[in-house]
Amino acid sequence: MDEISDRLGAAQLPAAERQAILKKLIINHDRLVEGVEALSRFHMPVKGGIHDTGCVSAIVGDSRTGKSFAASAYARRYPPVPGEKGMILPVLLVETAPTGGLRPVLENLANALGMLQSPRMNNALLTNNILEGLRYHQVQLLIFDEFQDVCDSRNVRLAVDVKRLLRKILNLDALNIVCIGLPETYEILANDKQLVGRGGLQHAHLHPYTWDSQEERMSFRLLCEKFDEGMPFQEKSGLGSASVAQRLHWVSDGIIGKLKNFLFQAGCLAINDGCEHVTFEHLAMAYSAIKPPKTIFNPFVDDWSQRPTEQSDLPLSSAQHALSKRSVAHA
Numbered sequence: 442m443d444e445i446s447d448r449l450g451a452a453q454l455p456a457a458e459r460q461a462i463l464k465k466l467i468i469n470h471d472r473l474v475e476g477v478e479a480l481s482r483f484h485m486p487v488k489g490g491i492h493d494t495g496c497v498s499a500i501v502g503d504s505r506t507g508k509s510f511a512a513s514a515y516a517r518r519y520p521p522v523p524g525e526k527g528m529i530l531p532v533l534l535v536e537t538a539p540t541g542g543l544r545p546v547l548e549n550l551a552n553a554l555g556m557l558q559s560p561r562m563n564n565a566l567l568t569n570n571i572l573e574g575l576r577y578h579q580v581q582l583l584i585f586d587e588f589q590d591v592c593d594s595r596n597v598r599l600a601v602d603v604k605r606l607l608r609k610i611l612n613l614d615a616l617n618i619v620c621i622g623l624p625e626t627y628e629i630l631a632n633d634k635q636l637v638g639r640g641g642l643q644h645a646h647l648h649p650y651t652w653d654s655q656e657e658r659m660s661f662r663l664l665c666e667k668f669d670e671g672m673p674f675q676e677k678s679g680l681g682s683a684s685v686a687q688r689l690h691w692v693s694d695g696i697i698g699k700l701k702n703f704l705f706q707a708g709c710l711a712i713n714d715g716c717e718h719v720t721f722e723h724l725a726m727a728y729s730a731i732k733p734p735k736t737i738f739n740p741f742v743d744d745w746s747q748r749p750t751e752q753s754d755l756p757l758s759s760a761q762h763a764l765s766k767r768s769v770a771h772a
């Protein structure tokens with residue numbers, strides 16, 4: 442089925458199914474491609490070649506920019522396969538743990554490797570078992586997500602322990618490591634000469650979409666257009682048009698996670714109304730529901746030229762001037 446008949450078919454489904462489609466919409470957009478391509482480079486620097494070993498890399502970006510989503514998408518390309526000795530786990534995705542020191546980090550790793558562990562095992566033994574497990578399961582790429590959790594300056598000890606663990610894993614010279622996290626993750630790794638020495642610390646930054654260049658605007662409009670195509674409505678809602686996309690950019694800061702939440706909420710309102718597509722009214726209501734308390738401007742109701750901006754080069758009423766979007770959102 443093509444996209445149009447998919448959408449038309451979806452529009453006829455019961456409300457619960459339409460809701461589920463909205464919730465689970467997956468969009469193949471530029472930043473996802475960037476994230477997956479970076480992981481692919483860090484895993485196998487030569488396309489069609491073999492996996493690299495002994496290097497650490499990073500993927501960083503603001504919250505909700507799609508880092509974890511890209512990592513899961515990449516890991517799904519390399520599912521576990523049975524080998525001669527046991528399961529081969531080419532790409533292992535592990536979350537670090539924010540509290541409890543090194544132990545929960547080790548436990549998460551051990552769990553991802555399907556290892557039996559007991560509380561009586563000390564950290565040194567558990568670490569050795571993990572190193573053996575990584576070799577045994579022929580792990581090629583180990584991805585640590587939420588890496589900023591182990592980089593908290595209030596817990597220096599944990600960061601030191603985790604970096605020592607990374608070095609031990611890299612010293613196996615059997616696999617590469619990618620650390621994913623908020624922008625500060627890069628600094629933490631970059632400050633460790635021994636880690637940087639292991640591969641030069643290649644990195645990719647998943648930025649929010651901006652509205653500053655023609656190219657970025659087109660990428661963001663395409664993202665909105667793809668959402669529009671995937672939403673379960675009889676008719677398209679014009680989300681990719683310049684004027685709607687610009688407003689969607691304003692409410693989402695160009696961040697995929699925020700955009701998805703927003704369109705989900707607007708889509709739910711449109712389903713409830715029995716509408717054939719999402720209207721400006723639904724977008725306006727969805728924004729009212731998330732609007733920071735002191736914000737007056739609603740981009741789907743008010744004159745766009747009156748929008749509060751960071752720069753003061755636009756005609757603003759004095760009240761709105763005081764309430765620039767950023768200062769309100771972060772107040």
Ligand SMILES: Nc1ncnc2c1ncn2[C@@H]1O[C@H](COP(=O)(O)OP(=O)(O)OP(=O)(O)O)[C@@H](O)[C@H]1O
Binds near residue numbers: 469503505507622
């Ligand atoms: N390609 C996509 N299509 C649809 N939804 C997406 C896509 N990428 C991300 N999302 C949604 O955006 C939200 C944020 O994505 P994700 O969790 O990957 O962000 P993140 O960068 O890991 O954020 P954090 O730093 O807060 O962990 C999630 O709800 C996810 O489902």
Ligand SMILES: [Mg+2]
Binds near residue numbers: 508509510586587
């Ligand atoms: Mg994440």
